[in-house]
Amino acid sequence: AQSVTQLGSHVSVSEGALVLLRCNYSSSVPPYLFWYVQYPNQGLQLLLKYTSAATLVKGINGFEAEFKKSETSFHLTKPSAHMSDAAEYFCAVSDPNNDMRFGAGTRLTVKP
Amino acid sequence: DTGVSQNPRHKITKRGQNVTFRCDPISEHNRLYWYRQTLGQGPEFLTYFQNEAQLEKSRLLSDRFSAERPKGSFSTLEIQRTEQGDSAMYLCASSRLLGTEAFFGQGTRLTVV
Helix, strand or coil, rough: CEEEEEEEEEEEEEEECCCCEECCCCCEEEEEEEEECCCCCCCCEEEEECCCCCCEEECHHHEEEEEEECCCCEEECCCCCHHCCCEEEEEEECCCCCCCCEECCEEEEEEE | CCCCEEEEEEEEECCCCCCEEEECCCCCEEEEEEECCCCCCCEEEEEEEECCEEECCCCCCCCCCCCCCHHHCCEEEECCHHHHHHHEEEEEEECCCCCCCCCCCCCCCEEEC
């Protein structure tokens, strides 16, 4: 079965600094990969998705992620953090034969 | 398109009582998922439906849990004889096709006292 590992349960950056949230996946077939964001007491909102087209995927709010098959990674980046980016971020994997599975999440804190 | 709707948003119940949650997916979506999320954790897969058929159930889904999706429309998740360990956020999501993104509802927060 597919799975996801998010490295770092907490990441803290200063406003304006680079955001890098790490995600590694395991899948026996070519995966679909997703990043979701969750604000307190809310459901999950899709940031971006990879579905075997371009390996560099751009999402909402200035986020992007790069699919690297050789590293089985799908790290999320944003060049310049804003205070409003503070939230919980989840990486998820699915494939044509299975449902969607999530990582444990990374809490992003943005310091002024 | 009003998105995925979950009711109620909050539920407080006494231990041993039964509770039922409802999820209304996006209308043209044929896949529906239930997840459970506890504080500081990612969503844990519980079960999913393809139309009205329940295709997979997690080992987390004990015999106290049951889910239905009659006629492939809305879904209900029932927990019988609730325990304090059932306290969590229960998330519902729906998707159009295999492997496409899932759209989430706001969740139902269950507190068992």
